Amino acid sequence: MLEEITIKNFAIIEELTISFQTGLTVLTGETGAGKSIIIDAIGLLIGARGSVEFVRHGQDRAEIEGLFSIEKDHPIRSFLEKTGIDTSDDMVILRRDITNRGKSICRVNGKLVTLSILREVGQSLLDIHAQHEHQELMQPEKHLTILDRFAKEMIKETLFDYKNRYHTYQRLRSQWRKWQENDQEMANRLDFLQYQLREIEQASLSPNEDFSLEKERHVLSHSEKLYQQLGSTYNSLNGEGKALDWIGQAVAHIEEAAQIDSEMAVQLERIQEALFTLEESASDIRNRMEAISFDPNRLNEIEARLDEINRLKRKYGETVEEILEHAARIEEEIDSLSNKEEKLAALEKEMNASALDVKAEADTLTDLRKQAAAQLVQDIMKELADLYMEHARLHVEITNLTSGIPIHTEEREVYVNENGQDHVQFYIATNAGEPLKPLTKVASGGEISRIMLAMKTVLARFQHVTSLIFDEVDTGVSGRVAQSIAEKIYRVSTHSQVICISHLPQVAAMADHHLFIEKREKKDRVTTTVTSLNDEKRTEEIARMISGVEVTALAKENAKELLQMAEKIKTNS
Incomplete structure (x- = not known):
C-alpha cells in the first residue's frame, strides 16, 4: 500500500507530505484546491508522462517521493531483484524529479532507473482510475485491452506463445515478400556481388x-x-x-x-x-x-x-x-540469388507452416477470450445490479479482425496482429426491452461512471495492485445511485487500499479517513495544504458538500445522518 508521499515544488504545491492508511481515504475540497494535482503527482511517480509545466514557477525542479509497503509474495519482488534493487525490508521508495529543463530523474530505493522501470514498478503497486479513463470505454479499440486485463492469468501462456509465433511468421513473410519483389533489382544485386567476389x-x-x-x-x-x-x-x-x-x-x-x-x-x-x-x-x-x-x-x-x-x-x-x-x-x-526459385519455394513452404501455427494459436486465444468474456459479463452484471442497473444487459462481442497481416486458410483469408485475430467490442442495453447496441452509443455519463466502477471492482480482484485511486469517478450521478457508488467504493477498500477524490457527500461519509484539501496564500503565492479531519470537522465538510457555500443547520443534520448511516453500513458489511 501507499504509506506516504512527499511533493515539493509541483504546480501550486510548495511542499506537502501526506500519510495514508489502510481502508478508504477520501480527499475533498473546493474545485481548484489541488486535489487532482496531488493525483497528477502520484501519476508521475508511477511513470506518467512528465512536463516542465509541472515545475512550480521560479523553482529548479519538482520532486515527488512515495513510500510503499509490499507483501512477501508480491510479484514485483522478483522483478526488483533482477534489477539489483533490495526489498528485504518490505518497502519500496519511488522518487521522481522533473527539472525546469524537462529532464526526468527516476529512482527506486535510491537506485537510478529508467522511466520504463519506474513505470513497471509503480503500476504494479498502484492503479489510478481517473475521469478520462471513461474514454477507454468509449473507444472500441481499447475493449480488447480491458478483456485481456481481466483474462490475464487465463491467457498469459497462450498469448506469449502466440506472440512468438506471430513474430516468426512476420519475419518469414517479410523475407518472402522481399524475394518476390523487383527481379531487375535482384539481377543488379547479383551482378554487383559477382563483381565484388571477382575483385577479391x-x-x-x-x-x-x-x-x-x-x-x-x-x-x-x-x-x-x-x-x-x-x-x-x-x-x-x-x-x-x-x-x-x-x-x-x-x-x-x-x-x-x-x-x-x-x-x-x-x-x-x-x-x-x-x-x-x-x-x-x-x-x-x-x-x-x-x-x-x-x-x-x-x-x-x-x-x-x-x-x-x-x-x-x-x-x-x-x-x-x-x-x-x-x-x-x-x-x-x-548462391541464394542464383537459386532464387528454389529459395523462394522453400521460404514459402516455411512461411505457410508458420502461418498455420499462428492460426492454431490464435484460435486457442479466441476460445480462451470467449470463456473469459462470459465470466466478465457475469461478474460485471452482478456489480451493475448493486449500482441500480439491474435491468442492464452486457455483451462482449468477439469478431475477426478486418485488417492486419493476412493468413490464407483453406476456408478463407483471416487477419492477425500482435494480439491475435480478435476484435472486441462491448454492447449494452441499459433498460429492459431494449436491443443491445454498442456501448459507445447508448450509455450516458452517469452510466459510464457506474460501468467503469463495476469493471474496476471486478478487475481489482485479478490484479496484484493493492492500492487504488479513484479520481472523481462519481461524476454525473446523484441520489440513490451516488449512495450505491459510495458503498461499492467502500467494499473495494475492504481488500485494497483506496484513495478517492469525490464531490459526493455519500462517498465522503463512507471514508475511514477524510483529508481536506484547500488553497492558501503564503508570501503572495498560492499553495495547497492538506488537513486530516476529526469527527466534528468531517461533519462540517460533508455539510458544505451538501449545501454548497453556506453551511446551514439542516445541512449539518443531514451530514450527521449520512455519517450514522455510513457507520451502520460498515458494521453490517
Missing part, C-alpha cells in the same frame, strides 16, 4: 599476408643498417681475442678445475652450453648476413601489393581476414 578472388589474398609484407618491407628498407649491426655482432663473437676465443679458454681452464674439484662439473657444463649456444648464434648471424641483399624491385613489388590490399580494405574490411569473411558471405548470397 583475383587478389588471391592469404591470411595475415599484410602483416608478413609489412615486416618484409621494413627489413628491406633498413637492410644496410641491419647488415652493419649483424657484422659488428659477429665480429664481437668470432676471431682471435674475441668472445668465443675467451670462452673457449675458460672451458679449458674449468675442465682442469673440475678434475681437481668435482663440484665444478656443474659450472663446466654451464660454460660449455654457453659456448655451444654462442657458436650456434654466430653461425646463424653469418648465414643471415650472407642472405641479405637490397633488391629495389622486390621492395616495389611489396609496396604495390600492400597498396592493392589497402584498397580492398577500404571497400571490404579492416583486415585481410575480414575481407575473406566478406567474400564468404558474398558467395552465400550469390
Whole structure:
C-alpha cells in the first residue's frame, strides 16, 4: 500500500507530505484546491508522462517521493531483484524529479532507473482510475485491452506463445515478400556481388599476408643498417681475442678445475652450453648476413601489393581476414540469388507452416477470450445490479479482425496482429426491452461512471495492485445511485487500499479517513495544504458538500445522518 508521499515544488504545491492508511481515504475540497494535482503527482511517480509545466514557477525542479509497503509474495519482488534493487525490508521508495529543463530523474530505493522501470514498478503497486479513463470505454479499440486485463492469468501462456509465433511468421513473410519483389533489382544485386567476389578472388589474398609484407618491407628498407649491426655482432663473437676465443679458454681452464674439484662439473657444463649456444648464434648471424641483399624491385613489388590490399580494405574490411569473411558471405548470397526459385519455394513452404501455427494459436486465444468474456459479463452484471442497473444487459462481442497481416486458410483469408485475430467490442442495453447496441452509443455519463466502477471492482480482484485511486469517478450521478457508488467504493477498500477524490457527500461519509484539501496564500503565492479531519470537522465538510457555500443547520443534520448511516453500513458489511 501507499504509506506516504512527499511533493515539493509541483504546480501550486510548495511542499506537502501526506500519510495514508489502510481502508478508504477520501480527499475533498473546493474545485481548484489541488486535489487532482496531488493525483497528477502520484501519476508521475508511477511513470506518467512528465512536463516542465509541472515545475512550480521560479523553482529548479519538482520532486515527488512515495513510500510503499509490499507483501512477501508480491510479484514485483522478483522483478526488483533482477534489477539489483533490495526489498528485504518490505518497502519500496519511488522518487521522481522533473527539472525546469524537462529532464526526468527516476529512482527506486535510491537506485537510478529508467522511466520504463519506474513505470513497471509503480503500476504494479498502484492503479489510478481517473475521469478520462471513461474514454477507454468509449473507444472500441481499447475493449480488447480491458478483456485481456481481466483474462490475464487465463491467457498469459497462450498469448506469449502466440506472440512468438506471430513474430516468426512476420519475419518469414517479410523475407518472402522481399524475394518476390523487383527481379531487375535482384539481377543488379547479383551482378554487383559477382563483381565484388571477382575483385577479391583475383587478389588471391592469404591470411595475415599484410602483416608478413609489412615486416618484409621494413627489413628491406633498413637492410644496410641491419647488415652493419649483424657484422659488428659477429665480429664481437668470432676471431682471435674475441668472445668465443675467451670462452673457449675458460672451458679449458674449468675442465682442469673440475678434475681437481668435482663440484665444478656443474659450472663446466654451464660454460660449455654457453659456448655451444654462442657458436650456434654466430653461425646463424653469418648465414643471415650472407642472405641479405637490397633488391629495389622486390621492395616495389611489396609496396604495390600492400597498396592493392589497402584498397580492398577500404571497400571490404579492416583486415585481410575480414575481407575473406566478406567474400564468404558474398558467395552465400550469390548462391541464394542464383537459386532464387528454389529459395523462394522453400521460404514459402516455411512461411505457410508458420502461418498455420499462428492460426492454431490464435484460435486457442479466441476460445480462451470467449470463456473469459462470459465470466466478465457475469461478474460485471452482478456489480451493475448493486449500482441500480439491474435491468442492464452486457455483451462482449468477439469478431475477426478486418485488417492486419493476412493468413490464407483453406476456408478463407483471416487477419492477425500482435494480439491475435480478435476484435472486441462491448454492447449494452441499459433498460429492459431494449436491443443491445454498442456501448459507445447508448450509455450516458452517469452510466459510464457506474460501468467503469463495476469493471474496476471486478478487475481489482485479478490484479496484484493493492492500492487504488479513484479520481472523481462519481461524476454525473446523484441520489440513490451516488449512495450505491459510495458503498461499492467502500467494499473495494475492504481488500485494497483506496484513495478517492469525490464531490459526493455519500462517498465522503463512507471514508475511514477524510483529508481536506484547500488553497492558501503564503508570501503572495498560492499553495495547497492538506488537513486530516476529526469527527466534528468531517461533519462540517460533508455539510458544505451538501449545501454548497453556506453551511446551514439542516445541512449539518443531514451530514450527521449520512455519517450514522455510513457507520451502520460498515458494521453490517
